[in-house]
Amino acid sequence: LAKTTQPISMDSYEGQEVNITCSHNNIATNDYITWYQQFPSQGPRFIIQGYKTKVTNEVASLFIPADRKSSTLSLPRVSLSDTAVYYCLVGDWGGGADGLTFGKGTHLIIQP
Amino acid sequence: GAVVSQHPSRVICKSGTSVKIECRSLDFQATTMFWYRQFPKKSLMLMATSNEGSKATYEQGVEKDKFLINHASLTLSTLTVTSAHPEDSSFYICSAVGEKLFFGSGTQLSVL
Numbered sequence: 001l002a003k004t005t006q007p008i009s010m011d012s013y014e015g016q017e018v019n020i021t022c023s024h025n026n027i028a029t030n031d032y033i034t035w036y037q038q039f040p041s042q043g044p045r046f047i048i049q050g051y052k053t054k055v056t057n058e059v060a061s062l063f064i065p066a067d068r069k070s071s072t073l074s075l076p077r078v079s080l081s082d083t084a085v086y087y088c089l090v091g092d093w094g095g096g097a098d099g100l101t102f103g104k105g106t107h108l109i110i111q112p
Numbered sequence: 113g114a115v116v117s118q119h120p121s122r123v124i125c126k127s128g129t130s131v132k133i134e135c136r137s138l139d140f141q142a143t144t145m146f147w148y149r150q151f152p153k154k155s156l157m158l159m160a161t162s163n164e165g166s167k168a169t170y171e172q173g174v175e176k177d178k179f180l181i182n183h184a185s186l187t188l189s190t191l192t193v194t195s196a197h198p199e200d201s202s203f204y205i206c207s208a209v210g211e212k213l214f215f216g217s218g219t220q221l222s223v224l
Contacts, residue, residue, distance in 0.1 A: 034212065041203065042217055042218060043216050
């Protein structure tokens with residue numbers, strides 16, 4: 001079971017780049033790393049997924065070092081609407097529920 | 113992109129009644145779906161794994177007779193909270209395994 005550890009909260013300002021790091025020391029070979037964003041009273045929304053190195057899409061980048069024991073979600077030029085809780089989830093979906101345990105997430109607060 | 117539809121989004125019921133929550137994968141087939149419960153300002157807690165055509169697998173401490181799960185087709189899983197009581201009031205979220213793990217929008221259950 002790949003347990004994850006993230007900072008409980010982070011603060012930043014509009015227009016800044018925000019990097020949130022997640023530790024997952026016992027990640028398994030078949031595990032993928034996925035980041036989700038959650039607003040109050042809504043389900044988690046998929047942001048980005050990766051296995052190794054770097055992945056980039058239209059909203060974020062995901063950096064994964066060679067040992068895969070951590071990952072960093074990078075949000076470029078954040079806005080007030082990026083205030084939310086961010087979760088990293090590590091697991092192999094095809095392997096059942098193992099690894100689908102959510103950590104406490106990071107509450108990101110963006111200020112004007 | 114893949115969408116998971118969850119219904120209803122909000123339900124208020126009297127103590128002792130049963131409530132059914134539906135989770136549908138709209139544009140993909142999901143052999144496996146997951147049900148989570150979330151309390152205010154807390155992370156998601158996995159309740160059970162729903163597998164199409166077989167019995168659900170419940171996490172430790174989750175009463176299977178209280179939370180009935182049926183996954184009768186590849187696109188639909190239901191969670192029935194039987195004889196609901198105020199302590200069952202919570203935010204319930206489903207997810208479905210497709211190309212990635214996608215989440216529904218959640219159901220806020222309030223038991224009076």
